[in-house]
Amino acid sequence: MTSASRTLWEEGDEPGYQVAALAVALLLTATTVDLLLGARLGLLFDLVFVTVCAAAALRVRPADFFTVGVLPPLAMLxxxxxxxxxxxxxxxxxxDGVVQATVSGLSRHAIALVIGYLLCLGVLAVRNQAQAKRSGSPAPRRSTSG
Structure with missing residues (x-):
């Protein structure tokens, strides 16, 4: 393995809007399949949700990390x-009305949402560190002084 080869963390190069569109399409497909298999949204959707969150974080280009970083809660909502x-x-x-059903649905799938979101943010953080290490500069830090 040469130093010029890219690692898994450096592979993502897809535009954020394409990754987000694909993620939503996959989630809606999983929703449809899950509802065809049973009357309620269940474990299949949750597993696909977590997987899609991780895959989106791996596929997006570094310039679009924010898009994928906010994707999991919005996609679930x-x-x-x-x-x-x-x-x-x-x-x-x-x-139940729309608002009550939405709140109930979010609460029933909260564990998948939390796991998927944490996994997504974790992958993005590792990718950010790998990118900074490869470029030889320290990772960008937010200044606390005003």
Whole structure:
């Protein structure tokens, strides 16, 4: 292995909007498949959600880390809200309104959301460190003085 070869952490080079669009498409596909297999959104969706969060963080180019960094909670919110509008019984009680069904759906999938989000942010942090190490400069730090 030569020093010029790229590591897993340096491989991502896709634009953020493409990664986000693919992630949402995959999540909506997983939602559809999960609902075809059962009446409620379940473990299949949660596993795909966590996997998509990690994969998105690995595929995005460094300039678009922010886009993928905010993607997991927004993607979960969009998915659950769409279900709350179209099929509230899949994430909550059938008679629940949109807001209540959305809150219930988010709470039922909170563990997947937290794991997926932490995994995504962790991968982005490691990639940021690897990029800084490769370029020979220290990772950018936020100044606390004003």
């Amino acid at each position: 969009v998915t659950v809200t769409l279900l709350a509008i179209a099929e509230p019984g899949s994430i909550a009680h059938e008679q």
